[in-house]
Amino acid sequence: MRFADGVSALDLNSGLWNVPLGYRNARVGEAVMAAMTVGSYGGVFRRSSVAAEEVAERLVHLWPRGTYGKVLFATSGSAANDAVIKLSRLHRRRLGRSDRPVVVSFEGSYHGQTLGAMGLSGEDLLQGEMLTAPHEFVKVPVDDSDRVRQILDSHGTRISAVFIEPLQGTGTRPMDDAVLQEIFEARRRHGFLVIADEVATGFGRTGVMFRSARWRESADLVVLSKALTNGTQAASAILVGSEVADVFAAQGAIFPHGETQAGSLWACAAMNAVLDEFEERFGMVTADAQLPETRSMEQFLDKVSAPSMGLQVRGEGMFYTITGTEDFDGLAVGERLRSAGLVVHAGLHSIQLAPPFVLSHQQWADAAETLKEELHRVCADG
Numbered sequence: 156m157r158f159a160d161g162v163s164a165l166d167l168n169s170g171l172w173n174v175p176l177g178y179r180n181a182r183v184g185e186a187v188m189a190a191m192t193v194g195s196y197g198g199v200f201r202r203s204s205v206a207a208e209e210v211a212e213r214l215v216h217l218w219p220r221g222t223y224g225k226v227l228f229a230t231s232g233s234a235a236n237d238a239v240i241k242l243s244r245l246h247r248r249r250l251g252r253s254d255r256p257v258v259v260s261f262e263g264s265y266h267g268q269t270l271g272a273m274g275l276s277g278e279d280l281l282q283g284e285m286l287t288a289p290h291e292f293v294k295v296p297v298d299d300s301d302r303v304r305q306i307l308d309s310h311g312t313r314i315s316a317v318f319i320e321p322l323q324g325t326g327t328r329p330m331d332d333a334v335l336q337e338i339f340e341a342r343r344r345h346g347f348l349v350i351a352d353e354v355a356t357g358f359g360r361t362g363v364m365f366r367s368a369r370w371r372e373s374a375d376l377v378v379l380s381k382a383l384t385n386g387t388q389a390a391s392a393i394l395v396g397s398e399v400a401d402v403f404a405a406q407g408a409i410f411p412h413g414e415t416q417a418g419s420l421w422a423c424a425a426m427n428a429v430l431d432e433f434e435e436r437f438g439m440v441t442a443d444a445q446l447p448e449t450r451s452m453e454q455f456l457d458k459v460s461a462p463s464m465g466l467q468v469r470g471e472g473m474f475y476t477i478t479g480t481e482d483f484d485g486l487a488v489g490e491r492l493r494s495a496g497l498v499v500h501a502g503l504h505s506i507q508l509a510p511p512f513v514l515s516h517q518q519w520a521d522a523a524e525t526l527k528e529e530l531h532r533v534c535a536d537g
């Protein structure tokens with residue numbers, strides 16, 4: 156990246172975690188440009204398209220046969236999560252439940268900015284001042300499986316869906332296995348839908364193509380965005396479980412959700428090119444495939460040796476947070492790093508790393524040296 160003040164820096168945040176294949180990915184760029192010459196618009200409102208069906212089939216075929224049966228398109232992670240809230244409520248209705256539903260999500264989570272997605276988010280986004288029905292959004296703790304069971308059982312069949320980030324983007328906290336297990340067991344008791352919000356984690360960010368593909372049981376719906384088009388298009392996709400789709404199909408019921416630009420020709424061209432890249436460059440042809448590049452990330456973290464400076468490192472795959480004590484000024488560290496040639500995502504007392512998957516050996520080595528030096532300086536200066 157080149158900034159207006161003349162600083163040039165390597166982006167270790169991959170844009171907003173959405174450009175894992177690099178800013179100048181030729182395949183994605185050329186595919187989008189070629190689609191632009193075909194026509195200025197082609198969407199999927201009240202219909203499908205050849206381009207959208209091709210992408211949908213490719214996404215579904217990454218998973219074990221029969222796991223996901225339909226794909227819906229939207230234009231952002233937020234819009235997709237709102238669509239999923241609506242879908243989960245209609246699903247409940249189709250199963251004959253008509254009392255007021257609630258949706259469940261985690262403390263500290265982030266699901267987006269639109270009204271529903273903001274309601275889901277556990278981070279403080281001033282929900283208290285803007286939500287008119289806050290009681291419809293129930294939060295559970297990330298690390299207390301007993302409490303999660305109690306809360307889920309107290310709402311029982313009123314729950315339409317539980318939204319899970321397989322690894323919370325904020326703080327790169329991996330999902331607790333015991334909590335996940337409670338959610339699956341509660342799903343059997345109460346019949347709600349489990350949603351994997353893979354907007355940030357999808358396409359290799361945690362070191363696996365899709366992190367929820369390694370769960371013991373499948374999510375009913377999976378939400379994808381960000382890397383889906385390598386950051387080139389406002390696009391998202393929702394994989395709908397075959398059983399969920401069957402409930403609607405059996406009753407001839409529709410799910411009304413249509414966004415003008417969803418599933419556009421340009422977005423589909425970008426999605427196809429991204430899938431080609433993951434297949435050909437990294438050999439990732441299944442939802443649970445391992446990203447080979449995680450080895451470089453591990454070596455990079457070893458070289459930086461943040462723990463020896465008293466810094467905590469947490470995360471998975473290609474997604475890590477380095478946290479310091481109260482006096483670690485993450486924003487100042489972020490600015491120092493930018494001047495030294497590295498872009499990171501700065502928090503109050505932490506910095507976050509979500510590097511692209513296409514760095515050269517030299518870029519990894521230089522980045523490790525710069526980061527180590529700067530962290531060392533900051534820790535030594537106090």
Ligand SMILES: Cc1ncc(COP(=O)(O)O)c(C=O)c1O
Pocket residue numbers: 231232233234236265266267268320324352353354355356380381
């Ligand atoms: C897990 C998760 N869900 C949803 C969103 C919202 O996506 P968008 O910014 O495309 O609306 C984000 C964005 O960071 C996210 O990380």
